[in-house]
Amino acid sequence: MKKELVFITTNKHKVKEIRAQANSESKDITIVHLDYDYPEFQLDEIDTVAEESVNYIRRYKPLKEEKPFFIEDSGLTLPALNGFPGPFSAFVFDKIGNAGILKLMVDKNGEERRATFKTVVAFCESPEKAPVLFVGTSKGKIAKAARGEGGFGYDPIFELESVNKTFAEMSTKEKNVVSHRGRAFRKLLDYIA
Ligand code: ITT
Numbered sequence: 001m002k003k004e005l006v007f008i009t010t011n012k013h014k015v016k017e018i019r020a021q022a023n024s025e026s027k028d029i030t031i032v033h034l035d036y037d038y039p040e041f042q043l044d045e046i047d048t049v050a051e052e053s054v055n056y057i058r059r060y061k062p063l064k065e066e067k068p069f070f071i072e073d074s075g076l077t078l079p080a081l082n083g084f085p086g087p088f089s090a091f092v093f094d095k096i097g098n099a100g101i102l103k104l105m106v107d108k109n110g111e112e113r114r115a116t117f118k119t120v121v122a123f124c125e126s127p128e129k130a131p132v133l134f135v136g137t138s139k140g141k142i143a144k145a146a147r148g149e150g151g152f153g154y155d156p157i158f159e160l161e162s163v164n165k166t167f168a169e170m171s172t173k174e175k176n177v178v179s180h181r182g183r184a185f186r187k188l189l190d191y192i193a
Contacts, residue, residue, distance in 0.1 A: 013152035136183030
């Protein structure tokens with residue numbers, strides 16, 4: 001029987017990507033989605049945000065049925081804007097969206113357009129155990145204009161390094177091979193295996 005792994009998130013796009021990856025890269029795991037909005041701590045590093053979120057769930061809102069679970073926190077970092085939006089990526093996306101980021105980057109050229117996506121997966125095997133973190137990054141640049149219909153969030157403006165495509169121009173499968181989330185989740189799959 002396949003092992004159930006609970007993924008706690010409010011973001012259905014993340015679930016689609018993680019499920020596709022689990023189905024293609026692991027024979028033993030089924031992803032169970034739990035749509036639960038835990039408090040997202042506004043801290044400087046997404047690693048700490050992810051870890052503290054899991055600690056909150058373990059301590060104050062444990063799952064009804066005890067099962068291994070994980071959450072993940074992702075963020076986009078732009079060195080030309082001193083790391084903005086980083087841990088505030090969700091808030092910034094809601095407020096100014098991709099058009100707002102393109103505007104902030106309008107006078108940036110070449111190396112100044114560099115961008116890094118990072119995901120921290122925080123896995124909790126059982127409530128008594130401290131969370132284990134898995135980090136994945138993807139390096140690229142901010143495109144001059146949004147391109148592509150796939151993906152979600154910042155995908156239309158994030159162009160992967162050495163590939164002339166934004167994440168929104170890739171299939172879920174292609175994105176999973178090289179994305180921040182794909183790389184972090186692959187480490188969790190290896191750990192469980
Ligand atoms: P949960 O915290 O409930 O999982 P969320 O959408 O709030 O869902 P994050 O805080 O991790 O997730 O995401 C920060 C922002 O970055 C948010 O606006 C996402 O849409 C965006 N984002 C995350 N992963 C992304 C990806 O792979 N491609 C493009 N944008 C992404």
